[in-house]
Amino acid sequence: MTARFRVAEMKSQRIVFGLYLGLIVAGLVYFSTIGALQR
Amino acid sequence: MRGPRRGSFLRDNGLSLFFGAIFLAAVAGQALTGWAAYNNEQIADGLATISLLGYLTSASFCVDVAENWQSEYLQFLLYVWATVWLVQRGSPESKEQGSEGTESEEDQKIGSHADASSPAWAKAGGPRTRLFSNSLIIVMGAIFIGSWLAQLVAGLAAYNEEQLVQLQDPLDWGQYLWSAEFWNRTLQNWQSEFLAVGSMAIFAVFLRQRGSPESKPVGEEHEKTGVTG
Numbered sequence: 001m002t003a004r005f006r007v008a009e010m011k012s013q014r015i016v017f018g019l020y021l022g023l024i025v026a027g028l029v030y031f032s033t034i035g036a037l038q039r
Numbered sequence: 040m041r042g043p044r045r046g047s048f049l050r051d052n053g054l055s056l057f058f059g060a061i062f063l064a065a066v067a068g069q070a071l072t073g074w075a076a077y078n079n080e081q082i083a084d085g086l087a088t089i090s091l092l093g094y095l096t097s098a099s100f101c102v103d104v105a106e107n108w109q110s111e112y113l114q115f116l117l118y119v120w121a122t123v124w125l126v127q128r129g130s131p132e133s134k135e136q137g138s139e140g141t142e143s144e145e146d147q148k149i150g151s152h153a154d155a156s157s158p159a160w161a162k163a164g165g166p167r168t169r170l171f172s173n174s175l176i177i178v179m180g181a182i183f184i185g186s187w188l189a190q191l192v193a194g195l196a197a198y199n200e201e202q203l204v205q206l207q208d209p210l211d212w213g214q215y216l217w218s219a220e221f222w223n224r225t226l227q228n229w230q231s232e233f234l235a236v237g238s239m240a241i242f243a244v245f246l247r248q249r250g251s252p253e254s255k256p257v258g259e260e261h262e263k264t265g266v267t268g
Contacts, residue, residue: 036098
């Protein structure tokens with residue numbers, strides 16, 4: 001297996017990794033900004 | 040022996056996508072039921088009900104989600120860290136006795152011991168390799184700290200909303216950080232995580248789940264440590 005092929009192979013895992021990290025960071029920013037607002 | 044079959048996005052990422060999907064379903068359920076419970080309390084207190092959007096942007100919803108997130112990330116963070124330094128004889132999740140610690144560069148395929156397919160930062164040496172060597176704990180730790188801080192700020196806002204409704208004095212940061220409310224929310228989550236992890240470590244010595252890598256193979260002896268099926 002060539003190195004280039006291996007990178008392509010891992011592409012879908014990188015997408016899922018990014019989705020999770022993005023979701024978590026977005027959630028933390030949301031909870032600590034919107035959640036800090038008092039009515 | 041069959042090699043790994045690849046090619047389908049869904050199949051390659053089944054575990055992550057399955058948990059991502061049930062996470063979204065559970066958080067949607069939490070939002071709807073939390074909204075209903077919140078409004079029931081508002082009615083009981085003779086106060087106005089709020090819209091779903093109002094609930095989703097409330098401190099009450101945010102603190103409930105954040106306090107659960109922090110405890111889960113603390114659980115995994117501690118498990119990853121503790122399994123470096125401590126062993127459980129007979130557990131599939133544990134290393135063998137004698138290999139406690141961060142292990143040699145050769146064992147870990149670092150620097151000159153890296154092979155052609157090792158990640159670039161494992162080969163690089165120096166600070167990049169040190170950073171990459173601890174990247175799982177760093178990221179899990181950052182999420183734990185971030186969600187605990189989110190619990191603190193949202194918890195303070197939610198607590199003070201309630202105080203004001205009851206015509207009580209609101210708290211400031213320092214007061215809330217040391218309040219029974221903050222630590223009760225925190226510790227009630229931590230205790231369940233620690234119990235689950237501790238029991239899993241010892242249950243897996245004597246119990247099996249056929250086909251799971253979290254378990255030893257069904258026929259493996261109880262004594263055997265660090266083998267997964």
